[in-house]
Amino acid sequence: MPDCTFCRIVADEPDQHVFADDHTVAFLDTSPLFHGHLLVVTREHVVRLDDLDPDHLRPLFVTVQRGIRTLERELGAPGAFVANNNTVSQSVPHLHVHVVPRRPKDGLKGFFWPRTRYAEGEREGMRDRLRDAWAPAPGA
């Protein structure tokens, strides 16, 4: 896609690549949550995770698995956070998965899960709604 920042990194900026294979490219986020924060993108220009052909899910997430292991081993981090924003909070409209090294007390947990609650009966009502509305697989 012309004017797509991530298509440009994929095609024209191999210097940035930490890893590349036939389906994916991994590179460092320029504004990391923590140093080592990777973005794993598809070579193919799709915008959202649910836009991706299900046949391409495996290679995308194999690269994510390898990114998790690389960060943990190389940086001595005991954990990793994997995240993907679709449309809302998605700064670049090209599918990307964040892989971020995590350590206990690194400051991310406290603000990260400001959990709410369901009132009595609300959870069951939501369950029934979503059951009835469950979407078919993309491309199915």
Place this chain on the structure above:
Amino acid sequence: MPDCTFCRIVADEPDQHVFADDHTVAFLDTSPLFHGHLLVVTREHVVRLDDLDPDHLRPLFVTVQRGIRTLERELGAPGAFVANNNTVSQSVPHLHVHVVPRRPKDGLKGFFWPRTRYAEGEREGMRDRLRDAWAPAPGA
């Protein structure tokens, strides 16, 4: 696994299931970020995303794709956040992927990306380290 909360939901609590297929179960998080917040789990007990046999990535993330579409369509949300914590911040040691409906100005963005920076040259050094250390695929 005995004593695993999510194995129990998978095997013994079908009332909670929003969706279930041969590989995965989706159900509502009891302490949601926003109402409708789903957890997608593997039927198989593995702890982390990088513990999963790569052959099982496709069915896991097809269910995530369907969850995204279901939440957006049914709840009128324009976006969805997909996240997976491995070890650090992972409350239940059974692989699970959060799928959360998102709306502009829902309050999540501001605290969610407290980005940092790389000093001059640090990003290139990190790129080289991670390139050299890149892990093989799980099971490979």
